Amino acid sequence: MKKLLLILLSLTLCACQAQIKPTSSTSKKACDVTSEEETCNSKDDSNTKFNEISFDEAIQYFTKEKSGVLYFGYSSCPWCKEAKPVLKKVAKKNGIDIQYVKVRDDKKNRLYTDDQKTIIEPYIQDYMSNNDEGILTLYVPLVLVIKNGKVIDGHEGTLDSHDATERKMTDDEKEELTKIYTKLMNESKLASLFLFSSYFNLIIEAQLSNQ
Secondary structure (H helix, E strand, C coil): CHHHHHHHHHHHHHHHCCCCCCCCCCCCCCEECCCCCCCCCCCCCCCCCCEEECHHHHHHHHHCCCCEEEEEECCCCHHHHHHHHHHHHHHHHHCCCEEEEECECCCCCECCCHHHHHHHHHHHHHHCEECCCCCEECEECEEEEEECCEEEEEEECCCCCCCCCCCCCCHHHHHHHHHHHHHHHHHHHHHHHHHHHHHHHHHHHHHHHCC
């Protein structure tokens, strides 16, 4: 039994290894979900394969120490419309599930309360930005990689060079954002691999203790 478990663990480690690539810094160009955006008025791709979850379910990733990738956004945000197809493509290529936290409905009503923001803020404040009034604000699109309830990496907006209210991303910008999201997906896979390895180690230790 011991040899079998070791062989399975070895094969899993070989199959799941991922290379991390360097990426650029986080952008501050994004949609402020606390105010109305007159320019955020077009519909999103309805063919998304993301798993839509509520804000409360997103909070549970932190309070219950879960692991996964969270994407905060809403359909009419122009930065989300640019970022989401790139994220979907990278996630599909890497076999990563994305938990979509929708922060506004089709009528642009905010889907989370101030109390919910207060709860989640300590966990994600390093990936939030101050608005013009100096208030720490949740801007979208925001992608966060969570491991055991802690953010290990994330990215806000698209790119510093890109303003979605003026134009769409160029092919070069899409490629740069692809690299950023690829790095996040690789880190998510490594986090999952660590958890899987820890689980197998516990099984092996249990088997050894019973011999």
